Amino acid sequence: xxMSGNTRRNNIRRALSVFSAALILPLFLTxxxxxxxxxxxxxxEETTDAATTRAVITSPExxxxxxxxxEETTDxxxxxxxxxxxxQETEPEPDPVRLSFIGMGDNIVYNVTYNQSKKxxxxxxxxxxYKRVEPFIKNADIAFINQETPMCGEKYGYSSYPQxxxxxxxxxxxxxxGFDIICFANNHMADMGYNSKKCIADMMDFTDTLDxxxxxxxxxxxxxxxxxxxxxxxxxxxxxxxxxGTNLYKQQSEPERIEGAYIPVYNEELIKHQVEKAxxxxxxxxxxxxxxxxxxxxxxxxxENYAQLMADLxxxxxxxxxxxxxxxxxxxxxxxxxxxxxxxxxxxxxxxxDYLKNMVGITASFDIVKDKDGCRIENAxxxxxxxxxxxxxxxxxxxxxDEMTDEIAEKHHCNNKExxxxxxxxxxxxxxxxxxxxxxxxxxx
Numbered sequence: 001x002x003m004s005g006n007t008r009r010n011n012i013r014r015a016l017s018v019f020s021a022a023l024i025l026p027l028f029l030t031x032x033x034x035x036x037x038x039x040x041x042x043x044x045e046e047t048t049d050a051a052t053t054r055a056v057i058t059s060p061e062x063x064x065x066x067x068x069x070x071e072e073t074t075d076x077x078x079x080x081x082x083x084x085x086x087x088q089e090t091e092p093e094p095d096p097v098r099l100s101f102i103g104m105g106d107n108i109v110y111n112v113t114y115n116q117s118k119k120x121x122x123x124x125x126x127x128x129x130y131k132r133v134e135p136f137i138k139n140a141d142i143a144f145i146n147q148e149t150p151m152c153g154e155k156y157g158y159s160s161y162p163q164x165x166x167x168x169x170x171x172x173x174x175x176x177x178g179f180d181i182i183c184f185a186n187n188h189m190a191d192m193g194y195n196s197k198k199c200i201a202d203m204m205d206f207t208d209t210l211d212x213x214x215x216x217x218x219x220x221x222x223x224x225x226x227x228x229x230x231x232x233x234x235x236x237x238x239x240x241x242x243x244x245g246t247n248l249y250k251q252q253s254e255p256e257r258i259e260g261a262y263i264p265v266y267n268e269e270l271i272k273h274q275v276e277k278a279x280x281x282x283x284x285x286x287x288x289x290x291x292x293x294x295x296x297x298x299x300x301x302x303x304e305n306y307a308q309l310m311a312d313l314x315x316x317x318x319x320x321x322x323x324x325x326x327x328x329x330x331x332x333x334x335x336x337x338x339x340x341x342x343x344x345x346x347x348x349x350x351x352x353x354d355y356l357k358n359m360v361g362i363t364a365s366f367d368i369v370k371d372k373d374g375c376r377i378e379n380a381x382x383x384x385x386x387x388x389x390x391x392x393x394x395x396x397x398x399x400x401x402d403e404m405t406d407e408i409a410e411k412h413h414c415n416n417k418e419x420x421x422x423x424x425x426x427x428x429x430x431x432x433x434x435x436x437x438x439x440x441x442x443x444x445x
Contacts (some may be wrong), residue, residue, distance in 0.1 A: 094372075097235050097368075099368040100139070100365075100367055102136060102137065102143050103343070104137075104146070104346065104361070105347045106322070107174075107349045108353075109149045109167075109170055110160045110351070110393070114158060114166065114167050116396060117129065123169065124170070127176060127177065130173075136400070137178040140178070143180050145349065147170075147174070147183065149165070149188055151168050152165050156199065156202075162247070164191050171206065181239065182215070184203070185264050185290055186243050189263070190263065200217065213228070216264060216288070218264065219260055224264055235284070236284070238278035239286050239288065240286070242264050242289045242290065266289065272309075285317075286315070286319065287315050289321075291320060292345055294324055295325055295355075297325055297434050307340075307342050315340050316377055317340070318340065321347075324348050326360060326431065329342065329435055343362070349387075354417045355414060356412075362431070366380040366381065380439060384431045385401055389413040402441070404424050409422045428444060
């Protein structure tokens, strides 16, 4: 049988196709075996240099956590790693902290003061006497006061100069006003020791119930040497509190005369010891110290020597009181090049004394700063105050000095005690004459 031309050509094409397929198939299979794997995994990015990024096929063996019995090395397939940024390599910087601090001087409660504060039901309310200064107390992040008169309890009988015992309500009212730290280390702290050797221990039983940071009262030396640290917003402030002595017990070498208390009388070695301990556990070291000569604006040689000692030891702030009048403020340079802010005497807060210089006090004011550059004190200044009092010790209250008026001056109790009349100018001059301009509010510059 003869085939047509077309049929013959078709048969030839089929034969060539089969022959071509037979030649190409092994090549294709070989390419598949040596080239692309049958598993298609996750696509990741690998940076080969600063300018080139390419896609890489990652097999299961290269995924995190995979373990293989056989280990293969290839130039093309690599294990991907998370990229670590510079921000992740370093700890984030803590937020900077700035805390405002105020410190008020001697709060002295005479009988005329607590009698004016006594209500018809026999209880006491001292808050109205501080109404005009309450705002700057409450607005401070940390507020300190030296409580000059002890609170040993009603069983001792409330009393005035020379052996004070103040109604307990004063303690509660100071906290309501906004005071966070109340210091009792002063020469009157053992006044009730004439009645009982346990007077300070009894006072501590009361102050232990107060929601405040209490300074100056210690049960024994171990308690005294357990440094008090006040912490707020991550800032740690170690507070040390001292007095030159008390009216009853002049030296700490007389412990047999009191029971259950330690009187924090300062000396050089004790201060060195405690400041060293305090610096190990805090960011700042503050010292409250009862020293100096009463009714004198002049700083004594002893005050200057101890102030410089504390500066050399690295104390940050010194809050001085006892003279009942204001004394200078200054920055001291320690031997390590550090700066110490020293308020030699804050003068009086609320009181019922007799002379104009006792009516004018200053409240310490500054900022406590902790940031990436370290810890420091900034914006050191003062808030001058004035003790209002009409004739015969009536209508006692504490006001900011800039609220003093001619009418207040004209009616003031001191006009009956001094040859010079009380005036606004005289009150202002007391501050200007004793405080350097850099620490004064604008209205006194």
